[in-house]
Amino acid sequence: MMRRLLSVFHARNLEFVRDRGTLLFTLLLPIMLVIGMGFVFGGPQRPLFKVGLLGASADARAHPFLAERYVQFVPLPEQAAALHKLTHQQIDLLVDFGAGTRYWVNTDSPKGYVVEKLLLAAEPAAHREPVTGAALRYIDWLFPGILGMNMMFSCLFGVGYVVLRYRKSGFLKRLHATPLTAFEFLCAQVLSRLTLILFVTVVLYAGIGTIIGFHSAGSVPLLLLLALAGALSMIALGLTIAARFSSEELVGGLLNLLTWPMMLLSGIWFSLEGSPRWVQWVAHVFPLTHLLDAARAVMLDGAGLAQIAPNLLYLAATTLVFLGVGAWSFRWRIE
Amino acid sequence: MSALPLLEVSSLVKHYPAAVAVDGVSFHVPEGICFGLLGPNGAGKTTTVEIMEGILTPTSGEVRYRGEPLGPRFREEAGILFQKTALQDFLTVRQCIALFRGLYTRGLEVEEVIRICALETLAGRDARKLSGGQQQRLLLAIALVNDPAVLFLDEPTTGLDPQARRNFWQLVESIKARRKTIILTTHYMEEAELLCDEIAIMDRGRIVAQGAPRRLLREHFADVLLELPRQDFPPAARSLPLRLMDASDRVEITTDDLEGTLRTLLAAQVPLTNLRIRPPNLEDLFLELTGKELRP
Numbered sequence: 001m002m003r004r005l006l007s008v009f010h011a012r013n014l015e016f017v018r019d020r021g022t023l024l025f026t027l028l029l030p031i032m033l034v035i036g037m038g039f040v041f042g043g044p045q046r047p048l049f050k051v052g053l054l055g056a057s058a059d060a061r062a063h064p065f066l067a068e069r070y071v072q073f074v075p076l077p078e079q080a081a082a083l084h085k086l087t088h089q090q091i092d093l094l095v096d097f098g099a100g101t102r103y104w105v106n107t108d109s110p111k112g113y114v115v116e117k118l119l120l121a122a123e124p125a126a127h128r129e130p131v132t133g134a135a136l137r138y139i140d141w142l143f144p145g146i147l148g149m150n151m152m153f154s155c156l157f158g159v160g161y162v163v164l165r166y167r168k169s170g171f172l173k174r175l176h177a178t179p180l181t182a183f184e185f186l187c188a189q190v191l192s193r194l195t196l197i198l199f200v201t202v203v204l205y206a207g208i209g210t211i212i213g214f215h216s217a218g219s220v221p222l223l224l225l226l227a228l229a230g231a232l233s234m235i236a237l238g239l240t241i242a243a244r245f246s247s248e249e250l251v252g253g254l255l256n257l258l259t260w261p262m263m264l265l266s267g268i269w270f271s272l273e274g275s276p277r278w279v280q281w282v283a284h285v286f287p288l289t290h291l292l293d294a295a296r297a298v299m300l301d302g303a304g305l306a307q308i309a310p311n312l313l314y315l316a317a318t319t320l321v322f323l324g325v326g327a328w329s330f331r332w333r334i335e
Numbered sequence: 336m337s338a339l340p341l342l343e344v345s346s347l348v349k350h351y352p353a354a355v356a357v358d359g360v361s362f363h364v365p366e367g368i369c370f371g372l373l374g375p376n377g378a379g380k381t382t383t384v385e386i387m388e389g390i391l392t393p394t395s396g397e398v399r400y401r402g403e404p405l406g407p408r409f410r411e412e413a414g415i416l417f418q419k420t421a422l423q424d425f426l427t428v429r430q431c432i433a434l435f436r437g438l439y440t441r442g443l444e445v446e447e448v449i450r451i452c453a454l455e456t457l458a459g460r461d462a463r464k465l466s467g468g469q470q471q472r473l474l475l476a477i478a479l480v481n482d483p484a485v486l487f488l489d490e491p492t493t494g495l496d497p498q499a500r501r502n503f504w505q506l507v508e509s510i511k512a513r514r515k516t517i518i519l520t521t522h523y524m525e526e527a528e529l530l531c532d533e534i535a536i537m538d539r540g541r542i543v544a545q546g547a548p549r550r551l552l553r554e555h556f557a558d559v560l561l562e563l564p565r566q567d568f569p570p571a572a573r574s575l576p577l578r579l580m581d582a583s584d585r586v587e588i589t590t591d592d593l594e595g596t597l598r599t600l601l602a603a604q605v606p607l608t609n610l611r612i613r614p615p616n617l618e619d620l621f622l623e624l625t626g627k628e629l630r631p
Contacts, residue, residue, distance in 0.1 A: 007437025169421030
């Protein structure tokens with residue numbers, strides 16, 4: 001079995017590597033996207049300080065700091081969530097005007113330094129609690145989304161169209177006349193595409209990470225495991241779509257039907273926090289949502305295996321379901 | 336030759352929603368022969384062969400290989416050249432052969448197959464850049480890569496120029512000499528006559544004649560054929576007591592009494608300058624059994 005699988009795996013790899021146009025496109029598209037996004041979102045931020053307010057709403061007359069210009073005050077009832085935002089410099093200062101004013105400042109934040117001076121001018125007795133953490137730029141938040149989107153296209157279209165082309169040209173029919181089984185063929189396709197996607201993702205992660213100055217807060221091997229699980233699930237989904245049909249229009253339509261909702265709802269471009277519950281429910285059906293949630297948790301918050309285990313399990317389970325359905329409905333030839 | 340036929344086809348039927356492609360076909364193929372399946376377009380040859388290859392499932396009936404239903408052993412021991420096969424893009428001739436060699440547990444070395452099919456000078460070439468004849472030699476090499484006991488050749492020389500066709504026939508002859516069983520479908524009667532030890536002629540999903548080509552010719556034609564250009568054959572001569580058949584540009588006369596027929600034609604003053612006398616061939620048999628009208 002392994003010999004047959006490896007023969008198909010090797011031949012498919014040769015075919016892909018020698019198809020220079022596709023190879024170049026696979027590498028260039030995400031790089032261009034990231035550079036474009038960097039231009040659009042990487043400019044100077046607006047000169048506005050953002051201060052989080054913990055606890056009950058405070059009286060502006062008792063606390064003149066609340067009347068400062070160019071400062072936006074944002075009520076944040078949950079201390080943990082508020083500190084998380086401060087750590088990522090999504091707010092510049094966190095203040096609690098309860099019994100004795102306390103405040104938290106991110107000592108790595110230049111804006112935090114300035115706005116702290118404003119607070120102390122108004123409230124010299126305020127108690128200081130320092131925290132640290134690098135600023136979270138949009139590009140940092142976007143970066144896992146770009147990698148995930150590239151994986152999604154490569155998995156779904158790369159595998160779906162290749163199998164469809166093989167079926168239409170009669171190559172699958174010829175393979176069917178050999179001892180090769182559908183399962184072996186599908187596994188070889190999965191492995192070939194997986195090798196390629198992991199290679200491209202690692203190159204992009206290292207290359208673009210260096211360009212935008214990004215370092216993962218969590219474990220890189222864990223990210224690799226996550227990429228593996230995510231790619232497997234989406235390749236299997238692509239194979240399921242291409243398992244049976246022979247019409248390019250139909251398969252193209254079905255793939256678009258999957259990729260567009262994933263593009264919009266899986267959190268590639270923006271967070272779904274605050275969106276209606278049903279949107280979030282639909283989003284969590286997509287493997288890409290689980291991949292991106294877990295990748296951001298690892299890359300931005302340093303999450304470990306335990307925290308992302310539910311996402312990994314979901315990706316593993318969907319892989320098995322998609323592969324099972326794909327092998328069951330697989331057709332070697334045009335009916 | 337062993338007593339057990341290599342392949343047994345029993346009461347094969349294949350229905351499609353709009354047509355019956357195969358309608359109760361039975362025959363067996365002894366080991367070591369070249370078996371030809373002939374018939375006009377749409378006769379059911381390719382459907383029959385694809386059921387024999389295990390590619391199609393019959394509506395009813397069965398195919399047995401060495402006495403057993405088609406299974407893993409058959410897939411290991413069968414070599415197949417389809418009417419039309421595309422290969423993977425961007426692979427060289429050698430890599431295409433190596434890919435298929437990797438799918439079988441036993442077989443020939445890649446270099447040996449390349450030598451058998453005279454592909455040495457093309458081994459490093461992109462398989463997409465081969466001519467028609469070279470492409471067929473590559474597909475034959477792929478079909479031979481597992482050193483098959485039975486080789487299926489489905490219209491292998493369709494579209495080839497006469498030189499490439501003869502070159503391909505030589506290759507098939509050399510494979511026959513290695514005692515391989517060959518199942519050949521073809522439109523070319525010359526090809527069937529040259530290569531086949533036994534033939535079955537199919538029409539409308541059924542076998543209409545089966546046997547060794549010479550025996551079939553003897554059974555259907557105890558005679559010789561006389562051919563005359565149509566313009567040399569006066570309309571009045573049509574009333575002569577002769578077995579006449581109209582071809583496109585000529586009139587064919589079948590007879591077992593050559594001298595008597597010639598005397599009759601001379602007496603009727605039919606000009607014999609362009610007369611051609613030849614023994615009947617498979618094409619005559621084919622047309623006799625399947626008719627000359629154009630099939631829809």
